[in-house]
Amino acid sequence: MQNFPLVTMLFIGVNLDFFVILLFLLQKYNFKNNLFGYELGMLLIFGISALAGQLIQNLMPAWVIGFLGLIPIYMGIKEEDHNGKTNTVSKKGITAVLLMYLASCGADNIAVYVPVLATMALVDIIVTMVYFLFLTAISLTLAYFFGQLPIIKNIFERWGTQLCRIIYVFIGLFVMLDTGLVQHIITLF
Template sequence: MASTIISAIVTFIATSIDYIIILVVLFSEYHKKKSASRDIVLGQYLGITVLIIVSLLAAFGLAYFPQKWVGLLGFIPMYLGLKVWFEGDEDDEEEEITESTNRYSKLFLSVAVISLAAGGDNLGVYIPLFSSLSTFDLILTIFIYYVMAAILLLICRSLTAIKGLSETVEKYERYIVPFVFVALGFMILFENGTLSL
């Protein structure tokens, strides 16, 4: 049981390092908007849940797509980063859209999609791990993943409370977000071997 706990913690940390920057940027960007933290948390949990379900299905022999195709998800953050780079910060337009649409769903789904796009490495680790665990160890591992996700979210939210960090991220967001998302996209493509298709 101790080895299962250690294995779950180590694999979660190893596959979640890329989420730290993404979540800090999201928490910083939306720190002034009500319910944004809840939306980010729900979106992140939705993304993790989908990754776990896909990993479980694959571990039980239901994976129909080669690992290289999973890397194609890397194009999603690349597109988002390039969009921010070329279109810039459109606060007025964003406020109009926010007022006329259900922003909760938009932010919630955006975070979930980003979480999925950054989760290619999660699949590469979770699938072999899940296929080697007993039912009890599998349930324990998934429980630990959800606890670790809460800790990750709390740490990222706390990092934005550091004086000046939030304002600095906002000030340089137009440069930080594209760089992080494009780099993340290349990392996902590279780690999954998609660039060699």
């Protein structure tokens, strides 16, 4: 039997930080790009957790995952200015959202999902995956409407690009620190 309160709290707990990032991504890329990128990222992380999480933890040390932190740092440094988001679905937008999700949430989500999913039957894992897809769409919709509030919209119009760049760099640094990559590199010297 599925424990929906538990998996709802699991989803909220590991994706709450990405909600803030979605506010920035929704200012740059349209809703569909964010939806496809976020859903693909969630499916990828969920799939890795459900199918190969234990193997990854046993074969690859956590600090290796820290290299994903270079992706948002690069995006923050090389961020292109746009006069507005496009209304078409683009591979660039989907890829940017997907990579940002993987970099900012990947290691943490895998670490949290694996123990929970390891205790579930296959049917429960599939139901949880479908439920997570639904929750992903709901959280993106909430971020979209929250981002439309006049005060939030004004902040993003005025400082959105600069704030986004700073947040991308901090996310990358956090991923590198949180996974132990920086500490591992320091111990090599």
